[in-house]
Amino acid sequence: MxxxxxxxxxxxxxxxxxxxxxxxxxxxxxxxxxxxxxxxxxxxxxxxxxxxxxxxxxxxxxxxxxxxxxxxxxxxxxxxxxxxxxxxxxxxxxxxxxxxxxxxxxxxxxxxxxxxxxxxxxxxxxxxxxxxxxxxxxxTVRMLRKGIAALIYGDALMLLRNQCIPYEHHPGSTDFKVNRWVDRLSVQFRQGFGYSRFSLRKNLKAIVTDFAAIGIDTNRPVVKVGIVGEIYMKYAALGNNHLEQFLHSQSCEVMIPGIMGFVLYGLYNQLEDINLYGGSRVKTVIVKILLRYVGKFEHIAIEAIRQNPRFIAPIPFEHTVDSGREVLSLGCKMGEGWLLTAEMRDLAKLGYHNIICVQPFGCLPNHIVGKGMIHKLKELDERSNIVPIDYDPGASRVNQENRIKLMLSVANENRLKASSVADRQRISM
Ligand code: SF4
Known part of the structure; x- marks a missing residue:
């Protein structure tokens, strides 16, 4: 028709x-x-x-x-x-x-x-x-391969950027490198390379080395904050009122889980569907092959980041699945589903106990797996300091930022308490 x-x-x-x-x-x-x-x-x-x-x-x-x-x-x-x-x-x-x-x-x-x-x-x-x-x-297959590589590089660059910006000696030096790598990688793609596993390994190693060379001051008092939520609101400045930029202005080191996690989540859910409702063996095999194939690319990035102790690498997807399972059923897969909860658990495991959960108006599923899971997450880790922030056409930016500032003041208190405990322990040793 x-x-x-x-x-x-x-x-x-x-x-x-x-x-x-x-x-x-x-x-x-x-x-x-x-x-x-x-x-x-x-x-x-x-x-x-x-x-x-x-x-x-x-x-x-x-x-x-x-x-x-x-x-x-x-x-x-x-x-x-x-x-x-x-x-x-x-x-x-x-x-x-x-x-x-x-x-x-x-x-x-x-x-x-x-x-x-x-x-x-x-x-x-x-x-x-x-x-x-x-x-x-x-x-086309070539587009897909380049697309996967683009997401892997993009997620790694976003992560490294966020771990450099709050500490950089010369404001703008991190963004300069981000833009230069986006240009370089785009040229490589145009010339027909840069997206094989070999090239990813080589490029990511070079990217991590390049970012590690940025002049930084690690003594700055910085609060570590994770951002989770509905996918558009999590990344889009238009949706979340330039949240990342606001957090940088408040001396925060931001961690935003990558887009690749969402891709793997979408694939993994096909398996969960078969587990719960049945399905063909052929489909199971194909999905497992795809998961393994895409997962290997994720591992290349994680390995490259882990090579340098200055950076905190994300948790591999298979462990994110375990994080989700600790809290809720993996059959919960409307919207960002179990992934959103699992990302909050992962962030806490990585030391990002302060978390902003961005929730758009009209989104019931993410209110359940976001705001609805905070109590349980706090039971699992009492250091969790999670604030759900609602975004809608009438929401005032000032109110949103004030609620975030309140969360940051609790985060600062916790940070000071933790450092005075560490000092006392050092003196008594
Ligand atoms: S309810 Fe709407 S905003 Fe929420 S996940 Fe679904 S499509 Fe996205």
Whole structure:
């Protein structure tokens, strides 16, 4: 059956610009460069501010998830801006394929476009489940391999950046290196290398050495803070009111679990489905092979980071699964599901006891596995200092930041108590 909506055709590939919402800047810039190499003209949207929220509220039902409202508001704001030739624009949006509303954002977007007078703009679904096919966009094996490498590099760069910025002698020196590596890796991809396991090992080793050479002051009093939550809110500055930047301004060392964890979580859930509801043996074997294949890339990054004691490497996915199992059933997989809880447990194990759980309006699943699990997590580790922060169109940034500052003051008290205990122990020895 022919779609009632315009689709992204093969002819549009060379003549249209694809606009995609920004989420995690380092990972997305690498991914976009991969798509550019494949012949797509693509741009990440960075328009921000109250107008984006206003347009989201105008064209999306106000009881829907806040990330949908923001992403759609941002796209319509871009079309309204007059910067683009809207008859040569396509919009890209992801579909997770899970049971949550994230699979249906595309329908909300199409409806909003019709309402805003842009019904002719094709929408491109980015997903790995064969949903909403567009003849002009094909995911090739080479793209997938480069995409996995882009996420591995992006996650590692994000982690190293966050562990250098609060201590750097010369502000900007870390970001300079991040940008240089994004450029270098993109050139490698364009030239057809940089994404094999051998290249990843070599590049990641060089990246870790390069970041370890940044001049830092480790004596600065810094609070370690982890960020978890719904995937868009966790990474997107538009969603979380520039949370990472705010925490840096408050002398915090931030740890944000990588996007690769979400990819592995999606794969692992296929196995959990088979465990719980049954399924074919062939599917089990294929999923296990894929998990092992992708997991090996994650291990390469973790090994490279662990080589340098200055950096704290993330916990490998197989142990994240165990962290989840300690707290809740792995059958809990709507939204970020058990992964969100497992990430909070992992962060505490890595010494990031202060955690901000970002929760968007309209998101029941993540309230359950986020806010709903805090009590249990505190029982498992009394040092946990977790604050859930709600984000919605009417939420005041000042209130959000004040609640975070309150959490940071508790964190500072705990840090001082811990260091005076350590001093007393040293004196009595
Ligand atoms: S995870 Fe939450 S915010 Fe995301 S689609 Fe599901 S309900 Fe909406």
């Amino acid at each position: 022919r779609s009632a909506y315009p689709t992204f055709t093969a002819q549009m590939r060379s003549t249209y610009t694809i606009l995609a919402p920004m989420m995690a800047p380092i990972q997305f810039n690498l991914l976009v460069n991969v798509l550019k190499d494949e012949g797509y003209t693509i741009e990440l949207l960075t328009n921000d501010g109250p107008e984006v929220v206003r347009k989201g509220l105008k064209y999306v039902h106000n009881d829907t998830c806040y990330p949908a409202l923001l992403v759609i508001g941002q796209m319509i704001d871009a079309l309204d801006s007059g910067i683009y030739d809207n008859h040569r624009i396509a919009l890209a949006i992801t579909q997770t394929g899970g049971g949550c509303r994230a699979s249906n954002y595309i329908h909300l977007l199409r409806k909003a476009l019709v309402k805003a007078g842009y019904g002719y703009v094709p929408v491109l679904s980015l997903n790995l489940k064969g949903m909403d096919r567009n003849s002009g966009f094909r995911v």
